[in-house]
Amino acid sequence: MKTINLNHPISNTFKENSEPCVMALGFFDGIHLGHRQIIKTAKSLADEKNVQLAVMTFFPHPSSVIKKGEQITTYLTPLAVKEKMFAKLGVDLLYVVDFNTEVAKIPHDAFVDEYLFGLKCRHAVAGFDYKYGFKGKGDMAQLNVDAVGRFGVTIVEKQEKHNKKISSTLLRDLISSGKVEDIPDYLGQRYECRGILHNKGKHHVLYIDPDYFLPCPGAYEVSLVNGSLVTKGVCEVSSSDRPGELNVRLFHDQSIANETPIHLHWESFIADYEMDPLHAQSRFDDMEVNM
Ligand SMILES: Cc1cc2nc3c(=O)[nH]c(=O)nc-3n(C[C@H](O)[C@H](O)[C@H](O)COP(=O)(O)O)c2cc1C
Ligand SMILES: Nc1ncnc2c1ncn2[C@@H]1O[C@H](COP(=O)(O)OP(=O)(O)OP(=O)(O)O)[C@@H](O)[C@H]1O
Numbered sequence: 001m002k003t004i005n006l007n008h009p010i011s012n013t014f015k016e017n018s019e020p021c022v023m024a025l026g027f028f029d030g031i032h033l034g035h036r037q038i039i040k041t042a043k044s045l046a047d048e049k050n051v052q053l054a055v056m057t058f059f060p061h062p063s064s065v066i067k068k069g070e071q072i073t074t075y076l077t078p079l080a081v082k083e084k085m086f087a088k089l090g091v092d093l094l095y096v097v098d099f100n101t102e103v104a105k106i107p108h109d110a111f112v113d114e115y116l117f118g119l120k121c122r123h124a125v126a127g128f129d130y131k132y133g134f135k136g137k138g139d140m141a142q143l144n145v146d147a148v149g150r151f152g153v154t155i156v157e158k159q160e161k162h163n164k165k166i167s168s169t170l171l172r173d174l175i176s177s178g179k180v181e182d183i184p185d186y187l188g189q190r191y192e193c194r195g196i197l198h199n200k201g202k203h204h205v206l207y208i209d210p211d212y213f214l215p216c217p218g219a220y221e222v223s224l225v226n227g228s229l230v231t232k233g234v235c236e237v238s239s240s241d242r243p244g245e246l247n248v249r250l251f252h253d254q255s256i257a258n259e260t261p262i263h264l265h266w267e268s269f270i271a272d273y274e275m276d277p278l279h280a281q282s283r284f285d286d287m288e289v290n291m
Contacts, residue, residue: 001087003094006115008103015118021054021093022046023116025126027168028057030076031085033188034127034159034166039089041156042125051122052092056115057082058099065099076171078211081194095119108133112146123152127159161185178216180266190223190265191215193246197224199258203249204233206264210244218272222248223265224256231256235264 024042028035039055046053059079061072077085079096086094097103097115106114111133116124124143132138138146140155147153159166166186174182175191183191195208206224215237222235233250241247246264250256 001083001091001094003083003096006095006097008098008100008106010114010118015114015120018119019052019093020120020122021052022049022123022125023095023119023121024053024055024091025124025130025132026057027061028055028077028082028086029061029072029168030171030187031082031089032166032168032171032186033161034156036089036188037159038125038127038156039086039091041154042123043090045123045125045154046092049122053090054093054095054119054121055086055091056095056097056119058097058103060099062099062104065101066104073211074213075211076168076175076191076213078209080209105134108138108142109146111138112143116147117150121151123154125154125156127156129158172213175213175215175266178218178220178269178272180215180220181268183266190267192225192266193264195246195262195264197248197256197258197260197262199255203247204256206235206246206248206262208244208246208264212244214246215266215269216272219270221267221270223267224248224250225263225265226256226260232267234270235266 022042022045024038026035026038043053061075063069064071064073083094124147126140126143128140130140132143140153144153162185164170171183171186171191174180180191193206193208193212195206198205198207217237217239219234219236222233224231224233231250231254233248235246235248237246248264
């Protein structure tokens, strides 16, 4: 997979040299089951048309530039992890648009002309709620209009679980309230943080991308996965942690070699030492209901 960082405006030479593609559109934080449906749909279209499978995403998250509503500055999948996951899903080209105030002002039709038709998009795929262009004025109905017959558009219908739209927002809400056990229903796997494990005598420190979105403070049962090797332990998240560091204790006095690459899977919430006792009790009641 080729990752291509795009800065506005895209040069004519770059556009001329781009490869025909089916383009999947969206921010794609987490690459959850809804996102996977978009990529799967785009992949089968790309195979059918014998063109490249491209994804167009943005960095940083538009909310941190537009400064409207909650500003997202940490990610379920930091960019480097997203790249690896897209490559594994069979994506050929990953366009990462540098999202800044100038890009935010591009009108919806100009975005389609320059970033889709300009980059030889032969077919666009996005979810029912995809928005693009200045003030988010372009939606999926508008995309068909803006395409003016130059490429086809496929809308992926709402993917739901437990009567809820699967979304990055829902995953963030669950993770930030410590409900990591509920994540696989929407993500298709446990929430994970990838990093390098350092052996510090009795405990270990996992050095991760500081851009990772982390669960709320508390103790969590975690699995440390290195290929087929899985070691269980406890990760204590505290508000005083240094950014990019997770403190882990392994069960049964085990040890893992220094500097091992690890995928830490958040398995379950154990306790929160920082919560006031009342709040902790309501969290505990939630867990009992879920059992
Ligand atoms: C060229 C462009 C300009 C945008 N400008 C705005 C904007 O002015 N205001 C806004 O709220 N969102 C804007 N957006 C963000 C979109 O509304 C949307 O959040 C983003 O494309 C990610 O889509 P997704 O959240 O559906 O994946 C813009 C998007 C694009 C591609
Ligand atoms: N549950 C879903 N069903 C169908 N399409 C989806 C679903 N979730 C996201 N998409 C689509 O996936 C692409 C990426 O979306 P986006 O990154 O906004 O995901 P999201 O989970 O909706 O995020 P957020 O919660 O931050 O709005 C868009 O085309 C969007 O319409």
